[in-house]
Amino acid sequence: MVARNQHYVVPVTWGASINFSIVQFFVALLFAVFFVGAVYIAGEYVTFNMIPVSEGDTFSGDDDSLQSSECNLFSGKWVFDNESYPLYKEKDCSFMSDQLACNKFGRKDLNYQHWRWQPHHCDLPRFNATRLLERLRNKRMVFVGDSLNRGQWVSMVCLLDSSIHDPKLKYMHNNGSNLITFKALGYNASVEFYWAPLLVESNSDDPTNHRLPERIVRSQSIEKHARAWTDADILVFNSYLWWRRPHIKVLWGSFEDTNGIYKEVEMIRSYELALKTWSDWLEIQVNRNKTQLFFMSMSPTHERAEEWGASNDQNCYSETDLITKEGYTGRGTDPKMMKVVENSIDELKTRGIKVEMINITQLSEYRKEGHPSIYRKQWEKLNEEQLSNPNSYSDCIHWCLPGVPDVWNELLYAYIFRQ
Numbered sequence: 001m002v003a004r005n006q007h008y009v010v011p012v013t014w015g016a017s018i019n020f021s022i023v024q025f026f027v028a029l030l031f032a033v034f035f036v037g038a039v040y041i042a043g044e045y046v047t048f049n050m051i052p053v054s055e056g057d058t059f060s061g062d063d064d065s066l067q068s069s070e071c072n073l074f075s076g077k078w079v080f081d082n083e084s085y086p087l088y089k090e091k092d093c094s095f096m097s098d099q100l101a102c103n104k105f106g107r108k109d110l111n112y113q114h115w116r117w118q119p120h121h122c123d124l125p126r127f128n129a130t131r132l133l134e135r136l137r138n139k140r141m142v143f144v145g146d147s148l149n150r151g152q153w154v155s156m157v158c159l160l161d162s163s164i165h166d167p168k169l170k171y172m173h174n175n176g177s178n179l180i181t182f183k184a185l186g187y188n189a190s191v192e193f194y195w196a197p198l199l200v201e202s203n204s205d206d207p208t209n210h211r212l213p214e215r216i217v218r219s220q221s222i223e224k225h226a227r228a229w230t231d232a233d234i235l236v237f238n239s240y241l242w243w244r245r246p247h248i249k250v251l252w253g254s255f256e257d258t259n260g261i262y263k264e265v266e267m268i269r270s271y272e273l274a275l276k277t278w279s280d281w282l283e284i285q286v287n288r289n290k291t292q293l294f295f296m297s298m299s300p301t302h303e304r305a306e307e308w309g310a311s312n313d314q315n316c317y318s319e320t321d322l323i324t325k326e327g328y329t330g331r332g333t334d335p336k337m338m339k340v341v342e343n344s345i346d347e348l349k350t351r352g353i354k355v356e357m358i359n360i361t362q363l364s365e366y367r368k369e370g371h372p373s374i375y376r377k378q379w380e381k382l383n384e385e386q387l388s389n390p391n392s393y394s395d396c397i398h399w400c401l402p403g404v405p406d407v408w409n410e411l412l413y414a415y416i417f418r419q
């Protein structure tokens with residue numbers, strides 16, 4: 001293993017530079033590899049936690065608060081609220097992932113579970129699992145993307161699971177393919193996750209074996225993935241972290257074809273090519289009368305503590321407080337990539353396809369304490385050098401559950417009911 005303090009600096013096109021820890025990078029890939037083993041069929045009776053509304057709370061619960069055009073749900077602040085949050089208990093979720101169960105793996109400060117997102121000019125509607133399940137009756141909702149999207153899917157499953165008491169009325173199907181399915185049988189509702197970290201086809205598409213030193217995308221090809229989800233009623237996409245390299249190798253031709261043409265392309269350009277393919281597919285294949293489309297914006301990372309004024313050999317490990325500086329952004333996000341997504345969505349709008357961007361980037365930037373750091377299942381035995389420096393094996397990319405992704409799902413919920 002490479003020592004953590006060997007950082008290499010990746011020059012990026014927007015004039016800044018990003019420091020990656022090689023180890024952390026591979027740790028991120030590693031999580032994805034082993035997650036599949038963590039999902040199992042429910043066998044536990046789950047009690048429904050009634051969520052008390054605290055004094056002075058003004059959750060309207062209706063959708064009117066969303067209709068006022070001046071209300072931006074993504075602009076707001078975090079409010080400590082240990083009466084209403086968390087929305088479910090970590091140990092009560094039958095489908096919790098060991099990658100995200102921070103309390104189970106030793107995290108003692110649980111404040112990260114108790115934050116409510118308060119938009120500046122309105123309230124978020126309360127998440128009502130029964131109402132969402134009714135909306136999803138005889139329907140499919142599919143999350144498509146990488147391990148961040150998978151974390152959000154686990155959060156969604158936990159949110160819904162908490163209202164289904166009978167274990168015989170829910171199951172998880174995972175046969176090792178790219179698709180994992182949660183089913184609420186009483187509603188014939190499917191909530192699924194499809195592994196496609198770059199959306200288009202790539203050499204990282206295998207749901208378990210994708211730790212490859214070189215990244216190759218077929219930026220013109222998405223059919224292989226899209227076949228699995230084009231008929232869904234709700235699609236939730238993401239794709240960001242797997243692109244964070246200065247260059248990506250693009251393949252014209254198939255992986256089997258020996259005459260395929262490979263070309264190193266500047267990352268931002270290859271991201272544009274991929275989103276173009278994605279857009280074209282949506283325009284032609286998706287039933288715009290039926291399918292609701294969402295794109296989750298970049299999930300920020302907190303790997304460089306000097307960005308928020310802490311010491312420069314630290315990361316998110318041992319953080320217990322939020323960043324309070326309004327509008328804080330770290331170097332774990334790339335505004336240029338956000339712009340590419342916005343452009344694709346605007347372009348789709350002119351072609352009559354509506355994709356809603358759920359802008360979780362800014363609100364998640366504040367949550368440097370929300371990551372698992374060392375409190376998750378360690379897939380490999382740690383050596384003494386690592387153990388003596390917890391920063392070296394901290395996960396500052398994914399998010400503890402219950403936690404930040406629950407709020408992403410509250411935002412998604414608000415938009416699902418928006419019309």
Ligand SMILES: *[C@@H]1O[C@H](CO)[C@@H](O)[C@H](O)[C@H]1NC(C)=O
Pocket residue numbers: 072074075076338342359361362
């Ligand atoms: C996302 O939301 C933040 C907070 O409101 C805002 O500053 C930022 O411009 C938004 N970004 C996009 C692309 O909408």
Ligand SMILES: *[C@@H]1O[C@H](CO)[C@@H](O)[C@H](O)[C@H]1NC(C)=O
Pocket residue numbers: 082083
């Ligand atoms: C919530 O937090 C406050 C302040 O930390 C504490 O006094 C109170 O007992 C907590 N309430 C619950 C329900 O945990």
Ligand SMILES: *[C@@H]1O[C@H](CO)[C@@H](O)[C@H](O)[C@H]1NC(C)=O
Pocket residue numbers: 061128129130131134
């Ligand atoms: C949740 O939604 C269901 C179905 O729409 C409704 O009957 C119930 O009253 C709602 N619960 C709350 C707490 O609003």
Ligand SMILES: *[C@@H]1O[C@H](CO)[C@@H](O)[C@H](O)[C@H]1NC(C)=O
Pocket residue numbers: 138139140188189190
């Ligand atoms: C059950 O849901 C699926 C979508 O996941 C749908 O295709 C099917 O028609 C539904 N079954 C019934 C009996 O409505």
Ligand SMILES: *[C@@H]1O[C@H](CO)[C@@H](O)[C@H](O)[C@H]1NC(C)=O
Pocket residue numbers: 175176177179
């Ligand atoms: C897994 O299940 C899916 C959907 O049911 C099916 O299309 C696929 O062939 C299965 N894969 C394996 C490896 O069994």
Ligand SMILES: *[C@@H]1O[C@H](CO)[C@@H](O)[C@H](O)[C@H]1NC(C)=O
Pocket residue numbers: 287288289
């Ligand atoms: C979508 O709705 C429009 C207007 O209601 C209708 O003309 C069109 O045929 C529908 N398209 C599909 C694919 O159902």
